[in-house]
Amino acid sequence: MNAFAERLLAWFDRHGRQDLPWQHPRTPYRVWVSEIMLQQTRVETVVPYFQRFMEQFPDVQSLAAAPQDAVLHQWSGLGYYARARNLHRAAQVVVEEHGGVFPAERAGLEQLPGIGRSTAAAIIAQAHDAPEAILDGNAKRVLARHAAIHGWPGSTAVQRELWAEAEARTPATRCADYTQAIMDLGALLCSRSRPACEACPVHVDCGAAQQGLTGTLPSPRPRRDLPTRTRWAACLRAPEGIALIQREQDGIWGGLYSLPEAETAEALEDWVLVQWPGATPAVVDHGLQHSFSHYRLDLRIRPFDLPAGACGIMEGNRVIWYKPGTSRAVGIPAPIQRYLHDDKDPGNGTNR
Template structure:
């Protein structure tokens, strides 16, 4: 066992996180689900989603048998919804080809949708105790600082170096604990801003600590200004308080989620609203901005109240009238859900 892993495991035994819900039990399904949820999301945010998810879908076969709306509803608010769709598809593949289990084999895991090298390694290390390295965002930050590696960690050459170090440090014993330990160190001590170097078990040999480079490492991703787009969201509410929802297509942002009909401008919004319902007037609601990873979306909601549905949509799989109380059963983008839950009360007749 290397000096690095020995020091890290000694720290983990006293200061690591031992009570995370996916550690009890630490089976392959729960480890996999937590790893997917934790991608670009903090532990504190993930825990309630994880608990709700496993309460309703406690095993891989339950996930595989669930419909997409159920899966996306449980995921709603976590963002990056492609993760949920890949999770669902991978579970179905496991039922079809792996007897309903996540295979304890790297190549087989890496072939499943949404499982890359690091996620496969985490499953094999934590659930099966096999010696495989991981390299998530926290681990990249720890290794970048410890070894003093300059350059954006997402660049191929830099990532290759980090994988080499990750593999070299991963011990043959206590692999599951080591994997959790290095993630914990990055999440609680070697944090992005103002790392707690004074209590870090790696401080004596850390290049970034020695050379006062913790603020410079990891090297940030080259900046690029986010473009801004705009849309008008139609909130059509009938006399029973139901709102018209539109299921988005398989491509683009929020793909596969239920959302609101959209238009490029106010005039187009009125024409589209008149296609769906008989309307009299519209209330311009407060605009807001939602930021995606690659652009900012300026959203102007228009509320068409007491709308009378102009056409039957029972046979249209992409449109439905939905009561506000039933929104919890559907996968909706978080800003759309917040908008609908905050709608003003209907005007008195």
């Protein structure tokens, strides 16, 4: 075994994370769900979601048989909802085409929706203790520093270098532990800012440490300024609840239930008054600002009041009348969820 792996494993035995929820029991199903949840998401954020998810969907069969709304409901607030939709589809493929048994090789896993190279490798290494190199955000940071690789790790050229480093260092034995170890090193010691180099087991031959580059590696993502998109939404208030409409599967918040939207205030009001001629617009609009990774959303919300029974006009499984606590289990975007529970405050409200 190479010196890097040996030092890392020795450190892991004393200081590694051995009691994460998906490690006990460490089944392919539980490892898979955890890996999908952990994509672009911190461990501390995932833990409560993982535990609730496992209570409702303890095995791949129960997940495959569940309605999509139930899956998205469990996923609400985690973000990147394509992960949940893909997870659900993949469960159905595993049940229907693989007899409920996960592929035990990387290539087989990569055929499932939502599983790329690194996630497939992580599942193989952790669930089967078989040698596969991973390259998640932690490994990228550790390797970029230790091998002193310049350039943004997201670029194709740098990724190729990093994969080569990852493969060269992955040992043939203790694969599950090594995989966990390099992620733990990245998360616990080799953090983005203020890495604890004095406690690092591979500090002696770390390129970044020797060259004084721990503060500059890995290189940051190229800058890009966020555009702002302004949209209008209706908060239709009926005695039965507030109208939420299911969004298209593609695009932001795909498959979730949210306030009906339009490009302009005029288009929104026209649509509302066609559906509900008795709707009464409120005097004061509400406002909601939310920023995504690639744009800033300025959502202007116009409340309308509806008489009792008006909700019957627009029925169907793509509409719910939301009331906290009593509503059907569907996915709701986090900022909309907050708005619905905080309806009194107009936010950046504008008079008109």
